[in-house]
Amino acid sequence: MALLKMKFNQQRRVRLAQGLWLLSWLAVTCGAFIFCLGVYLKTELLRRDEVMENTEIHVVPNILIMVGLASIGTNWIASRVCQDSMDASRFPRWKVLLLAWFVVAALLCCLLLAVVVLSYALQGRLEESLKVGLRNGIRFYKDTDVPGRCFQKETIDRLQMEFRCCGNNNFKDWFEVQWVSNRYLDFTSQEVKDRVRSNVDNRYLLDGVPFSCCNPASPRPCLQYHLTDSRAHYNYEYQSEELNLYGRGCRQALTDYYMGLMNSTGPGVLSVILIQMSVLLSMRYLQTAVEGAMALENPEEESEGYLLEKGVKETYQDVRAKVLNLVKFVQVDPADEGASGAAEGEKTADANTEKAATSPPAS
Amino acid sequence: MVVMKMKFPFQKRVKLAQGLWLLSWCATVAGATTFTLGCLLKTELRRRAEVMDNTDIHIVPNTLMIVGLASLGINYFASKICQDALDAGRFPRWKNFLKPYFAVSCFFTVLMLLAVIMSYAMKGSLESSLKVGLRNGIRFYKDTDTPGRCFQKQNIDRLQMEFQCCGNNDFRDWFEVQWISNRYLDFNSKEVKDRVKSNVDGRYLVDGVPFSCCNPSSPRPCIQYQLTNNSAHYNYDYQTEELNIYLRGCREALVHYYMGLMNTIGAGVLSIFLLQGSVLVSLRFLQTAMEAVAGKENTEIETEGYLLEKGVKETIMEYVNPMLKFLLLKNQVQEGEAAPATA
Numbered sequence: 001m002a003l004l005k006m007k008f009n010q011q012r013r014v015r016l017a018q019g020l021w022l023l024s025w026l027a028v029t030c031g032a033f034i035f036c037l038g039v040y041l042k043t044e045l046l047r048r049d050e051v052m053e054n055t056e057i058h059v060v061p062n063i064l065i066m067v068g069l070a071s072i073g074t075n076w077i078a079s080r081v082c083q084d085s086m087d088a089s090r091f092p093r094w095k096v097l098l099l100a101w102f103v104v105a106a107l108l109c110c111l112l113l114a115v116v117v118l119s120y121a122l123q124g125r126l127e128e129s130l131k132v133g134l135r136n137g138i139r140f141y142k143d144t145d146v147p148g149r150c151f152q153k154e155t156i157d158r159l160q161m162e163f164r165c166c167g168n169n170n171f172k173d174w175f176e177v178q179w180v181s182n183r184y185l186d187f188t189s190q191e192v193k194d195r196v197r198s199n200v201d202n203r204y205l206l207d208g209v210p211f212s213c214c215n216p217a218s219p220r221p222c223l224q225y226h227l228t229d230s231r232a233h234y235n236y237e238y239q240s241e242e243l244n245l246y247g248r249g250c251r252q253a254l255t256d257y258y259m260g261l262m263n264s265t266g267p268g269v270l271s272v273i274l275i276q277m278s279v280l281l282s283m284r285y286l287q288t289a290v291e292g293a294m295a296l297e298n299p300e301e302e303s304e305g306y307l308l309e310k311g312v313k314e315t316y317q318d319v320r321a322k323v324l325n326l327v328k329f330v331q332v333d334p335a336d337e338g339a340s341g342a343a344e345g346e347k348t349a350d351a352n353t354e355k356a357a358t359s360p361p362a363s
Numbered sequence: 364m365v366v367m368k369m370k371f372p373f374q375k376r377v378k379l380a381q382g383l384w385l386l387s388w389c390a391t392v393a394g395a396t397t398f399t400l401g402c403l404l405k406t407e408l409r410r411r412a413e414v415m416d417n418t419d420i421h422i423v424p425n426t427l428m429i430v431g432l433a434s435l436g437i438n439y440f441a442s443k444i445c446q447d448a449l450d451a452g453r454f455p456r457w458k459n460f461l462k463p464y465f466a467v468s469c470f471f472t473v474l475m476l477l478a479v480i481m482s483y484a485m486k487g488s489l490e491s492s493l494k495v496g497l498r499n500g501i502r503f504y505k506d507t508d509t510p511g512r513c514f515q516k517q518n519i520d521r522l523q524m525e526f527q528c529c530g531n532n533d534f535r536d537w538f539e540v541q542w543i544s545n546r547y548l549d550f551n552s553k554e555v556k557d558r559v560k561s562n563v564d565g566r567y568l569v570d571g572v573p574f575s576c577c578n579p580s581s582p583r584p585c586i587q588y589q590l591t592n593n594s595a596h597y598n599y600d601y602q603t604e605e606l607n608i609y610l611r612g613c614r615e616a617l618v619h620y621y622m623g624l625m626n627t628i629g630a631g632v633l634s635i636f637l638l639q640g641s642v643l644v645s646l647r648f649l650q651t652a653m654e655a656v657a658g659k660e661n662t663e664i665e666t667e668g669y670l671l672e673k674g675v676k677e678t679i680m681e682y683v684n685p686m687l688k689f690l691l692l693k694n695q696v697q698e699g700e701a702a703p704a705t706a
Contacts, residue, residue, distance in 0.1 A: 144582035144583070145582065150582075153579070153582070154579045154580050157579035158579055161524060161579070179584070180583075180584050181582075181583065183583070183598065184583045184584070184596075184597055184598055185597065186597035186598075189597075210584060210585070211574045211577040211584070211585040211587070212577075212579065214574040214575075216516070216517045216520035216521055216524070216575060217517050219507035219508065219513075219516070219544075220507075220543075220544065220546070220547045221542070221543050221547070221573060221574070222573070222574040224574070233547075234547055234548060234549035234552075235546065235547055235549075
């Protein structure tokens with residue numbers, strides 16, 4: 001009742017080994033690709049570090065980097081194994097390692113799937129982080145003389161120019177904070193005194209935006225100040241003016257950018273998962289076919305390859321029994337130390353025979 | 364009077380052929396690289412084509428592309444020739460091909476060197492082209508409603524933001540042109556009327572610059588208008604203010620950028636030129652060494668290889684004479700025809 005049994009004569013075994021060798025080197029390059037992808041994504045996230053409040057989103061590139069490195073090693077080992085598979089004297093030394101190899105390879109596939117899922121699931125967290133980060137950036141825009149915040153102005157200006165956005169949700173966010181430093185305000189002037197007195201916190205608020213919100217595609221020179229006052233500028237209508245400033249908010253712009261980046265890497269990651277799965281399955285077939293051939297009298301005869309020796313349910317029960325026995329074995333030892341030596345001996349003997357009976361099929 | 368004679372025993376000839384085969388494949392890759400570098404430079408020049416008055420500078424990337432393609436062919440034949448060189452039966456068929464081959468290869472190799480020299484020599488031409496192009500760009504900045512010029516504003520704005528520069532020589536170039544369109548000027552206002560009357564052409568001139576001149580590194584919000592008026596802004600001194608707007612002119616910024624690009628490309632092309640030269644020299648040695656073997660019974664004897672059979676001057680005359688004869692012959696025929704006609 002072996003799962004997906006296939007017959008392999010000598011010719012087919014050799015072809016399988018050669019094909020798997022090529023496939024595993026392809027998988028090594030895919031692993032390198034995943035690693036580079038992770039590094040690129042992390043660099044892009046670090047570049048805009050100052051407008052993000054937390055680094056939760058960094059789990060996506062971190063996993064990609066780890067998986068990339070691990071898969072380079074794993075697939076390199078796979079290529080060594082299938083180089084040795086045609087040599088009956090060198091193949092047995094890989095026996096013990098192969099079980100661990102299958103576990104690691106399956107784990108890598110699961111992690112890659114998790115990355116794809118996470119890159120969609122973490123969008124909300126990214127937006128929250130950007131919301132708080134940008135709000136702080138806009139609030140500290142004027143503090144170019146405060147150590148630790150003196151680069152906020154330049155950061156926000158360059159961000160708005162590069163991503164063609166203005167403010168957090170939109171340009172009106174600039175109306176609610178004082179973004180002109182007190183150092184440049186003439187407090188003897190009537191206009192300044194009026195504005196400062198007009199609100200509770202004595203902030204100099206104006207209906208204007210910094211120059212970095214200006215849209216170069218506008219046909220007229222940029223209007224930055226007195227934006228809500230249609231009479232302050234000739235031939236200007238506040239409600240219908242669209243091209244003067246950037247209409248998009250920076251949170252929206254940055255989220256779109258990062259989601260686009262992660263979505264475009266989605267197909268690449270999915271194809272790497274497929275390649276890794278096919279390496280795993282081919283390796284299993286090669287292992288069982290070569291071991292079957294080595295057990296025969298004439299090693300060049302036809303042998304069988306399979307995925308699992310028994311059916312899925314039976315293999316699962318076997319593995320479960322083994323694990324439970326191992327747990328019992330560990331528990332029995334400290335519990336009955338001196339007293340029931342005979343009973344202990346019986347139990348351990350039983351456990352050993354059970355283990356001996358179930359160990360051959362698994363590896 | 365043989366130029367650079369060298370002795371070649373059999374083993375050395377074999378090693379030369381093998382080394383040359385490898386070298387010619389490296390040179391093929393190098394030729395592809397030259398072509399790519401030419402394409403890169405051309406793309407970069409075309410991106411800023413709107414602020415350049417003429418396309419004289421394009422001769423540098425065009426030459427690089429031609430040389431790159433030619434060297435692919437040259438090195439392909441070089442590898443084929445040295446594959447056949449050690450085979451006494453196959454080598455003679457290349458005999459007639461080799462003389463024109465060397466002439467063409469030398470021509471293209473020298474062209475490569477010329478391209479590098481030109482990239483330095485044409486700096487002045489590039490500067491004057493940019494000077495005129497930027498002057499026009501600044502003059503037509505306001506014409507966003509004129510077809511053919513409606514994108515000048517956007518181009519100049521993005522250029523100034525990307526290269527962190529302002530104006531042609533510096534920001535004062537903006538004081539001399541009207542960069543605000545009449546569509547957005549209220550001609551009923553006194554201020555506008557005063558400014559328009561203050562100069563001969565009736566232009567609205569301001570001591571202000573567009574927003575794209577603003578420097579994000581400045582600690583204070585950007586001051587764009589009334590730049591020369593210290594009393595218009597609090598805590599502001601026109602003479603000492605450095606960070607408010609970009610002080611560099613766009614012409615200087617662009618020339619700097621393109622010269623940097625061409626210097627980097629020039630360094631790469633020079634090394635490719637050396638590689639190509641060594642391929643041609645090795646091929647010449649191999650050819651002359653193998654020609655001495657031809658017809659002999661024992662192919663493993665030691666032979667001599669050289670670069671030029673006669674001296675440099677005589678070789679040049681040898682190549683040039685056929686061309687001169689061809690031209691002179693034509694002239695003689697024409698003279699001959701003219702004589703009977705007059706007689």
